[in-house]
Amino acid sequence: MKTSFENLSVELLKKEIRPSYQRIKVLEYLIAKRCHPTVDQIFNDLVKEVPTLSKATIYNTLNLLIKAKLVRVVTIEDNETRYDITMSNHGHFKCELCGTIFDFKVNIDNFMADKLSEFKINERDVYFKGICPSCLKYKK
Amino acid sequence: MKTSFENLSVELLKKEIRPSYQRIKVLEYLIAKRCHPTVDQIFNDLVKEVPTLSKATIYNTLNLLIKAKLVRVVTIEDNETRYDITMSNHGHFKCELCGTIFDFKVNIDNFMADKLSEFKINERDVYFKGICPSCLKYKK
DNA sequence: TCAATTTTTATAATAATTATAAATATATAA
DNA sequence: TTATATATTTATAATTATTATAAAAATTGA
Ligand SMILES: [Mn+2]
Ligand SMILES: [Mn+2]
Ligand SMILES: [Zn+2]
Ligand SMILES: [Zn+2]
Numbered sequence: 001m002k003t004s005f006e007n008l009s010v011e012l013l014k015k016e017i018r019p020s021y022q023r024i025k026v027l028e029y030l031i032a033k034r035c036h037p038t039v040d041q042i043f044n045d046l047v048k049e050v051p052t053l054s055k056a057t058i059y060n061t062l063n064l065l066i067k068a069k070l071v072r073v074v075t076i077e078d079n080e081t082r083y084d085i086t087m088s089n090h091g092h093f094k095c096e097l098c099g100t101i102f103d104f105k106v107n108i109d110n111f112m113a114d115k116l117s118e119f120k121i122n123e124r125d126v127y128f129k130g131i132c133p134s135c136l137k138y139k140k
Numbered sequence: 141m142k143t144s145f146e147n148l149s150v151e152l153l154k155k156e157i158r159p160s161y162q163r164i165k166v167l168e169y170l171i172a173k174r175c176h177p178t179v180d181q182i183f184n185d186l187v188k189e190v191p192t193l194s195k196a197t198i199y200n201t202l203n204l205l206i207k208a209k210l211v212r213v214v215t216i217e218d219n220e221t222r223y224d225i226t227m228s229n230h231g232h233f234k235c236e237l238c239g240t241i242f243d244f245k246v247n248i249d250n251f252m253a254d255k256l257s258e259f260k261i262n263e264r265d266v267y268f269k270g271i272c273p274s275c276l277k278y279k280k
Numbered sequence: 281t282c283a284a285t286t287t288t289t290a291t292a293a294t295a296a297t298t299a300t301a302a303a304t305a306t307a308t309a310a
Numbered sequence: 311t312t313a314t315a316t317a318t319t320t321a322t323a324a325t326t327a328t329t330a331t332a333a334a335a336a337t338t339g340a
Contacts, residue, residue: 121269
């Protein structure tokens, strides 16, 4: 997905979502910062640029983008919901020390369990937790 | 893990957790009902037997059991935290129609991503969503 | 321009979880 | 056993995340 305002507008219109200023701002943010931000992070950063912004708008926009399958939810932790603009299949690793969330490639089709042959699978999430390389180094 | 009161007590004592009546009740519940219950389900069912029970005790007990690695959290949905007594490696499938959560075997080591070779992995969660066989049948 | 519709904002309501302190239960030592 | 200390549970308050509601602002189309 291209970052320009024009392109983002087109993407939204394709999904029959009106490209309001706030919606574009949220999309731009998710594309620029690929750190899987929380609602609070998105809001606190964007409100600097858009002082009238409301947190309800962030929630509304994200829920809209999720329904349109432009954004996915990352529930790697039970106490914080995070959002990800990347919809391609990939796993998430959260470092228990620094909190960073890393993307990693994962061939989910390869480990499709036999038991699930009769299930219709719509969504696949792989969440790992542990210590990231730089935190491992630091600990020594 | 055996279901008897004696055996559960021993399990808790191994982890240096005092086997109080309430803690045993929660453990028994999780073993009997392997449906990945929410705090509310656990509380509402147990309060029938233990009328003085407090919801805070359910939270306290679960957090204790999680820290002791006797129970794991299932965050397959961002709006409801569920709990699972089975600690062996397995994936979870949630049916989007009936809400049932199914366990399935998954060989997580097989699909270990290359990128993660430098990461220390402590926890692995695999969450799938879709439609379960009986709901698929019903839809036709 | 003007009315209809959509979106945003501000605020209230709801729900999940944690914190606090008093009450209860359990363990230990005299 | 009884007294005392410690741990656990309970009731309640506080906090936080999210959704609901309605008014204000922006956008659309005639
Ligand atoms: Mn990601
Ligand atoms: Mn399970
Ligand atoms: Zn780290
Ligand atoms: Zn089903």
